[in-house]
Amino acid sequence: MIGRLFDKLTFGVTLLLALQVPQLADHYQQFLAGMYASTQWQVEGYEATAKAFGYPDVRSMIQQHQQNSEPSVRADARQKLATLDQYAELQQGIAVFANGNLLNKTLYMFTPSRYSYLEKTLDNFKPGLPLTSEGIVFGVVVGLLLNLMLTQPCVFLARRLRRRQAPDTV
Secondary structure, X not given: OHHHHHHHHHHHHHHHHHHHHHHHHHHHHHHHHHHHHHHHHHHHHHXXXXXXXXXXXXHHHHHHHHOOOXXXXXXXXXXXXXXXXXXXXXXXXXXXHHHOOHHHHHHHHOOHHHHHHHHHHHHOOOOOOXXXXXXXXXXXXXXXXXXXXXXXXXXXXXXXXXXHHOOOOO
16 A cells, blocks of 8 residues: 555656746757847857958858967967857757657756756746647656656565565465
C-alpha cells in the first residue's frame, strides 16, 4: 500500500514538473526573441556603417579594424565579432523555436553552452499549466517516463528484499 502511494505521489510530482517544460519553453522563446531583436539592431547598425564607408560587408570592415594600430579600435572589432557570432547563434535558436517541436526546444534550452540564457529565463519564470495539447502530452509522457525511472529501481530493490526475506520452500 505504501509503495502504491509513493508511486502515485512520485507520478504527481514528476507530472507537475514535466508540465512546466512547455511553459519554460514559451518564456525562453520570449527571452530569445528579445535578445535577437536587440542584437539584430546592433548588427544592422554595423552593416549600415560598413556600407556607408564602402566595405563590401561587415566582416570586411571588422577585419580592417582588427589590423588598426589603435588598441581601442581592435577591441571594438573583437566585440563586434562576438556580437556577430551571438547573432548567428540567436538566429539558430529562433529557427528552432519557430519550426521545432517541444523536444527540440527542450534540448536547445538545456544545452550547457546556453545555460546563462536558461538561468536568466528562470529568474522571471512563473510556473503554470500549458494550454496546448502538445504541452500537455509532453508533460504526461515525460512525467510517466520520469516516474518509471524513479520508481523502477525502488520496485526492483523491494522485490529483491522480499525474495531474501521469504523462507526457502523446498
